[in-house]
Amino acid sequence: DGGITQSPKYLFRKEGQNVTLSCEQNLNHDAMYWYRQDPGQGLRLIYYSQIVNDFQKGDIAEGYSVSREKKESFPLTVTSAQKNPTAFYLCASSTGPSYEQYFGPGTRLTVT
Amino acid sequence: AQSVTQLDSQVPVFEEAPVELRCNYSSSVSVYLFWYVQYPNQGLQLLLKYLSGSTLVKGINGFEAEFNKSQTSFHLRKPSVHISDTAEYFCAVSDRAAGNKLTFGGGTRVLVKP
Numbered sequence: 546d547g548g549i550t551q552s553p554k555y556l557f558r559k560e561g562q563n564v565t566l567s568c569e570q571n572l573n574h575d576a577m578y579w580y581r582q583d584p585g586q587g588l589r590l591i592y593y594s595q596i597v598n599d600f601q602k603g604d605i606a607e608g609y610s611v612s613r614e615k616k617e618s619f620p621l622t623v624t625s626a627q628k629n630p631t632a633f634y635l636c637a638s639s640t641g642p643s644y645e646q647y648f649g650p651g652t653r654l655t656v657t
Numbered sequence: 658a659q660s661v662t663q664l665d666s667q668v669p670v671f672e673e674a675p676v677e678l679r680c681n682y683s684s685s686v687s688v689y690l691f692w693y694v695q696y697p698n699q700g701l702q703l704l705l706k707y708l709s710g711s712t713l714v715k716g717i718n719g720f721e722a723e724f725n726k727s728q729t730s731f732h733l734r735k736p737s738v739h740i741s742d743t744a745e746y747f748c749a750v751s752d753r754a755a756g757n758k759l760t761f762g763g764g765t766r767v768l769v770k771p
Contacts, residue, residue: 549700578759585666587747587761588701603758635700644689644751646759648700 547572549649551636556654558630566621566652568636574647575640577619581605582633582651591634594619623654630656659683659752663762670738671770678733678765680748689751690731691759692722696744704746707731718742743769 549570558564570577576595580588590603594613608627613619619638623630633653637646664679682688689708693701705716712724722733731748748762 551700585763587763589761590758593758633698637701644759645691645703645706648693648702650700651698653698 549636549638549647551634551649551652553652554650556652558654558656560656561625562656563625564623564630564654564656566623566634566636566654568619568621568649569617570619570636570638570647570649571617572638572647573616573640574638575616576638576644577613578637578639578646579603579609579611579619579621580635580637582635588635591621623656630654659688659750659760661748661750661760661762663746663748663765665765666763667766667768669768669770672740673737675734675736676738676742676767678746678748678767680731680733680762682729682731682748682750682760687752690722690724691749691751692716692720692731692733693747693749694718694744695747695764701747704733738767738769740769740771743767 552567578593579591589605591609592611594600610622635651636649639646660683662681670676691706692704695701704720705714707714707724715721720735745764745766747764749759
């Protein structure tokens, strides 16, 4: 079964700690994306990558970092510089001219 | 920059009644349009998409949407809802002139009542 996996489903951290969220896809998609979702605000783009070893900042990149060393993987690190990290994080991937995005199940991060 | 407005944040509707969710986007020469559904604590699932051609698009689970270029709208409809349609629905626009990044609306929460 092809798809996108995100782990873990729930993540708890203390303030001041960096935390890395995993995103893996076996769809052979070139592009991958990270979104943050807060209640009533829809999805906001954090980072995206259209090809291995290259990525671009989205609308709210401050306090986050990413890497794209393999086509299948696009991990997101939430650093201690992120002022309000508690949120639901969604990873997506896409390919082809329609640029339809396929989403993973999400990781809910709680920082206290 | 592209912007997407979903005019209703919540829509209560009775089972077997019709529902319409409104979506408007800022003007652009060429766009792709999408509707996604999200069930609680899950990722987004594509309902339907408009790329070109017929302005009436049919999707999964009995949903359809109509692209109106002059009104820059892409409203989603279902003639008869089920309890299982209770979810949050997101309209998204991909601006082909801006690298095809998706811009999402704020979402519409549909609550289907028995």
